[in-house]
Amino acid sequence: MSTSVTTATEESGVTRTFEAFLEAHLEQEMLRFTTAGSVDDGKSTLIGRLLHDTKSVYEDQLAAVQKSRVNRAANGHVDFSLLTDGLKAEREQGITIDVAYRYFSTARRKFIIADTPGHEQYTRNMATGASTADVAIILIDAKAFAKAGGLLPQSRRHTYIASLLGIPHVVAAVNKMDIVDYSEASFTAIRREFEALCAQLGLEGVEMIPVSALEGDNVVTPSARMPWYSGPTLLEYLETVPLARAETAGPMRFPVQLVLRPDANFRGFAGQVARGTLRAGDRVMALPSRRESTVRRIVTYDGDLAAASYPQSVTVELADEIDLSRGEMLVEANSDAAALPDVSNRFRAMVVWMHEEPLVVGRTYIAKHTTRTVRATVRKIDYRVDVNSLEHGPSDAIAMNEIAEVEFETNLPLFFDSYKACRWTGSLILIDALSNATVGAAMIVAPIADTSTGETRRPALVLLPGRADLAERVQDALGSCGERAVVIDDALIPDSAVTAVVRALDLAGVIAISSRKLTAEALAAIESFAPRAVRVEDGTDDEAILNSLTEQR
């Protein structure tokens, strides 16, 4: 999009200062930050204070807060948490339940704030707000710290999640300094313990700021009551923290979102550059086909581009007609193996579980990774992390709000990087196939070498020779354990087409069921693209057949 401001001069009577403002605003960069910490640490109050002191709250909104029947702030202060706790239930219960997004800008930057809940029950909403953040502000309540004699478990959990999510910058705001008489000793005690936690988590460059959200100390205005502190205020920190994202550099990744084909002469691949830079004239390779071509044009509504970088949304036209569709990916051709994404259907990932029903080994979930949707089966839980001690322990189920390393196998290969190397191509969400709820967030650690010899893969075809009566029951049984399966005995599918139908269904992650009697040639043809994936069930004990089909699912 064009950001030229030369047209500003065509309006006579508009002052030069305004032009300068417009120019500055059009060129502003954007910073996303999130709050985190235990319940009642003062996150929402801090955000309200930040908005208020930067003059980002409209008069009528402030008046509504002042008028509100609810006020939990001490000493006759305005309850600033009401500026973000926008749901009725939140005001009634005095806690944040879901993320509130707020916006403000200063002369330097435009900020997107995600104010997240501290309550353990709503960890999933904290993760939602934190997943896109450039900066995490971890709040620590100085009073609660003194009372508990250390960091609260929820402060540790949130710091751990912030480190897992790879939020580039973490800053700790030690809050409620007013209650501890603005004492340096209280701050130092917290700093020691928090720094130890950061060292354990490998978090570097963590800044710590003593604040009072209620009174406004060190939020926007430097505090006169803490002369022992000489660092930046929270706002100064947010305005100056460097913003280079790892995704700007590094080997290019372009997941295809859509194929645009407005007429017979144009076929473009629409998507957002997930990392690096794509240039017209570049040699590129399509995954999974590994076919190569050249970028002919980078098309946008505002004209062709010579290059597009993360996170631009563009449409790519290639010089050759190669097979490429949604869910596939363009990467640089001719680069060495280390610069290519891993292509595999087995990987291990750190999982934050977000649903009442636990994650269990053997279950199959729907996984969305970049623009690709596949089915992912939990093969193993490597370990569960104790958020207090950060120690690893064994487990065969992961309950809500727990974090674990898990091994997955997908029905189709994914093209991925480790989450550490690239947020966009290293993350996925898990969806329950029956309820459609988003149940987990996963960050890829590494692929797993294929050691699947002898192991069972999801069948491509379940053959029940001559047992049309059993086919429907098998379909239901597979469906009830989360698989998609379909009977292909329809008269319109001739035996000669069965191989092609099974192939198409297998690519779509669907199991074919048939009571036909297939020739050895047909079975061999299916085995050629899906080794060990035809199950012939010709026993007489129906229950045994159903059990054997469902037990590994």
Place this chain on the structure above:
Amino acid sequence: MTTLTATEPDINEIHAARLNHLQALEAESITILREAVAEFARPVMLYSIGKDSSVMLRLAQKAFYPGKIPFPLLHVDTSYKFPEMITFRDEYTREIGAKLLVHRNEEAIAAGASPYKLGTQNCCGLLKTRSLLDALEEGGFDAAFGGARRDEEKSRAKERVYSFRDAAGQWDPKNQRPELWSLYNSRLRKGESIRVFPLSNWTELDVWLYLYAEKIPIVPLYFAKTRPIVMRGGAMTLVHEGMQLFPGEKVEQIKVRMRSLGCLPCTGAMRSEADTLPKIIEELITFRRSERENRAIDHDEEGSMEVKKREGYF
């Protein structure tokens, strides 16, 4: 040909290459629009003719360029819209070649539904919410794009980009699907739907800056002009053809503009001299009041927008 260089990336270069905030917002919105078109069977765009809809429409043109916008636009007409809005709607959608659907709750309109007779809550319920839910059901739409922004109102600040609605079209704010990174969950069962908000992260100022930078046309009512006004319920109401004046009401000529466009009886005007986009932007940054303040519907009671949204209002 591109090869990997082993050298460290230059931080200054990376910094210079960063998109400005409008470009970053644009890229995000385009991704959302494309993702929904890829995954839903029958998307539709709610077109309210306002400034936010104008931005959303331009983003849709960009997302699918050089193709046309691959879904229809739906306008829920309450019959109380400003005539300038209807003229603008018909001309602009024709000009850009978009497919326009207009839906009205004819039954309620024939029965004389009005905010004076029913109160704003019930009137909105019938002419907007009911009408919208009917239109979505009749069209079999499983996803509807809306131009709502999170900075508009405190319950909107809580809403996901993909906002799930049950089979009755209702929003459950206490039980929203987690939404991480830009991985949106579009899975639905029969009858359920999703409202998709591509402008979630835009502010009012962003919208005006974008309209300006992109030279996007908007309804002339947004620009200040001397217009006939009566004071009604503490708000300046625009006098229009066929409007009945209450006893004691007096028509005055005042230079005003509309900060947001809703229905004639419920959208107040504001005094303003801003008759160009730069002047509006200049006015906005010195402003200390939120844009929805001039709309009667939001302050019927504390949390009234949340109540409306739960019931299916956009």
